[in-house]
Amino acid sequence: MTAEALDPLIHVPARLQIMATLATLPDGDELSFKRLQDMLELTAGNLITHLRKLEEAGYLETSKTGSGPASRTSVALTRDGRHALDTYATTLRGLLNGV
Amino acid sequence: MAPREAARLLAQTQADARRSLDFRAPWVSLVAAVVALAGFGIVWLNVRNQHPFTGPSPASLVFFYGLIALRIASVIYAYARARAGISGHSVKVQRNEAAAMGAALVVWYVVLIAIAGSAHRSAGFYWSLGLNGTLIALAAIWAGRSAIHKNWQDVALAVAVALIAAVGAIAGPRGMWLVNGAGLCVLLLTTGAIGKWQRRGPRIHTARTGA
Numbered sequence: 001m002t003a004e005a006l007d008p009l010i011h012v013p014a015r016l017q018i019m020a021t022l023a024t025l026p027d028g029d030e031l032s033f034k035r036l037q038d039m040l041e042l043t044a045g046n047l048i049t050h051l052r053k054l055e056e057a058g059y060l061e062t063s064k065t066g067s068g069p070a071s072r073t074s075v076a077l078t079r080d081g082r083h084a085l086d087t088y089a090t091t092l093r094g095l096l097n098g099v
Numbered sequence: 100m101a102p103r104e105a106a107r108l109l110a111q112t113q114a115d116a117r118r119s120l121d122f123r124a125p126w127v128s129l130v131a132a133v134v135a136l137a138g139f140g141i142v143w144l145n146v147r148n149q150h151p152f153t154g155p156s157p158a159s160l161v162f163f164y165g166l167i168a169l170r171i172a173s174v175i176y177a178y179a180r181a182r183a184g185i186s187g188h189s190v191k192v193q194r195n196e197a198a199a200m201g202a203a204l205v206v207w208y209v210v211l212i213a214i215a216g217s218a219h220r221s222a223g224f225y226w227s228l229g230l231n232g233t234l235i236a237l238a239a240i241w242a243g244r245s246a247i248h249k250n251w252q253d254v255a256l257a258v259a260v261a262l263i264a265a266v267g268a269i270a271g272p273r274g275m276w277l278v279n280g281a282g283l284c285v286l287l288l289t290t291g292a293i294g295k296w297q298r299r300g301p302r303i304h305t306a307r308t309g310a
Contacts, residue, residue, distance in 0.1 A: 024117050026188070029187035
């Protein structure tokens with residue numbers, strides 16, 4: 001097994017961190033965009049780009065409440081996203097054990 | 100990114116996230132330990148030479164409940180800070196549990212005041228019931244809730260609180276303040292030290308450029 005077996009969508013530092021952070025929340029919880037940005041120390045533009053890619057893959061979902069300056073965007077892992085991260089971690093363990 | 104680097108990043112990111120989202124920081128336990136020692140300690144100093152026991156003075160009770168308020172404020176502050184930006188099912192459940200616990204405490208104190216108003220027993224009985232009874236009841240509810248969530252560390256902590264209160268009840272109306280103060284202080288310091296140990300590990304700082 002080689003590193004190519006790892007999900008290429010997750011196997012990018014910023015996206016791996018996004019997935020790992022959201023995975024620490026219990027099922028049914030979501031995290032605001034601002035808090036996620038603060039925790040990962042990413043620029044807003046960079047975070048939006050990565051979130052969009054993960055959302056397109058169905059790994060996470062975003063929801064927006066309110067409008068104007070008071071609007072709030074929240075992010076949560078989907079069931080598929082949690083499963084993808086589990087598979088990624090399992091593959092990673094397999095690779096490291098084989099090294 | 101090499102697999103080993105990815106594994107390190109995954110583990111550190113999750114450890115950092117848990118640390119950031121957990122409101123039970125070691126400083127919260129430290130504040131609670133100081134509150135327990137100072138609050139119970141000042142009442143013990145006030146009542147230790149009372150023969151017969153008549154109860155703590157109003158001044159020592161103001162100090163005691165002032166410190167309890169400080170403890171509650173520190174928990175609310177830590178919770179609001181750690182859980183900022185989180186919404187969803189678990190937040191609603193925690194808010195409902197806190198509201199139910201607060202309402203139960205109010206009802207318990209109203210019942211207690213009504214019982215004390217009938218005054219068929221000594222002051223020591225009512226104070227012991229109010230202090231040790233409340234601690235044991237709270238610990239039992241906490242242990243039950245933690246068991247449902249399979250949080251065995253909190254179950255152990257709740258059982259320890261109940262045991263301290265039980266020993267306090269045996270120690271009598273004067274000694275119970277010292278037993279509870281010293282016991283809870285040691286327990287909370289131990290909890291804080293365990294929490295600090297569990298939170299150890301290097302923090303990771305990502306480049307602002309991301310990927």
